[in-house]
Amino acid sequence: MALVTALVTVPHRPVPATVAAALVAGALTVHLHRRPDGFLPAVLVRSPAFLLAGGTALFLAIVNFGLFYAAPTLLAWQTGWSPAAVGAAMLWPYLLGGALSWLVVALTARLRLRTVAAGLAAAVVAAGLVAWSMAAVPILLVAFAAGSVAAAAGQGALARHAAEAVPGPYRSPAIGMFNLCYLLGTAFGPAIVALILTA
Structure with missing residues (x-):
């Protein structure tokens, strides 16, 4: 939800929204490594x-x-x-x-x-x-x-x-x-x- 919100905000607040999206994407990447079968399965991102x-x-x-x-x-x-x-x-x-x-x-x-x-x-x-x-x-x-x-x-x-x-x-x-x-x-x-x- 945080990543989607940040991405949708990019056209209106480019700098802070892009920074927020990058930070959340980084956290999501770490989460994928820790829980590859979680809410966003790693197999999807790798396909x-x-x-x-x-x-x-x-x-x-x-x-x-x-x-x-x-x-x-x-x-x-x-x-x-x-x-x-x-x-x-x-x-x-x-x-x-x-x-x-x-x-x-x-x-x-x-x-x-x-x-x-x-x-x-x-x-x-x-x-x-x-x-x-x-x-x-x-x-x-x-x-x-x-x-x-x-x-x-x-x-x-x-x-x-x-x-x-x-x-x-x-x-x-x-x-x-x-x-x-x-x-x-x-x-x-x-x-x-x-x-x-x-x-």
């Missing part, structure tokens, strides 16, 4: 496949939820719409993204982890670049939908790879830590975008 799945989920969530936080402002800048109109316009891309993610998870079920991670990361980066380029409103909404599809599909598709990356007894903690990575991204994204929008 490249788990780290790739969790790191990709973190990245997808950062970009998608950053876009989600920025979407009302970007649409208002483009259109001058009222908050109600902006909210109504945002509804369909995110509902569509959530629905299509089921299909993407099914289509990627037999693909290798690196292929899935690279494809989803490329999709969310493209969505972010299109959104920040202030494209026409329909294209902007498609970008929001693409980011939503990539992040939601990533949570489903990458979770399976995260669990399969470790031996059976460690799969439950692996899913828990994987979800923590994703949720940390949901906190980081808006925090970073808030700083950009107010700069």
Whole structure:
């Protein structure tokens, strides 16, 4: 909890939060050596496949939820719409993204982890670049939908790879830590975008 709190605070208080995160990460490293089968099993940290799945989920969530936080402002800048109109316009891309993610998870079920991670990361980066380029409103909404599809599909598709990356007894903690990575991204994204929008 201390490490997550410090990391989320980094965008707002870079120096003290980074120092705190480094200190807590050091203490966590010592703890891993003392209790390799504790709350955060050392086998997770030592698994490249788990780290790739969790790191990709973190990245997808950062970009998608950053876009989600920025979407009302970007649409208002483009259109001058009222908050109600902006909210109504945002509804369909995110509902569509959530629905299509089921299909993407099914289509990627037999693909290798690196292929899935690279494809989803490329999709969310493209969505972010299109959104920040202030494209026409329909294209902007498609970008929001693409980011939503990539992040939601990533949570489903990458979770399976995260669990399969470790031996059976460690799969439950692996899913828990994987979800923590994703949720940390949901906190980081808006925090970073808030700083950009107010700069």
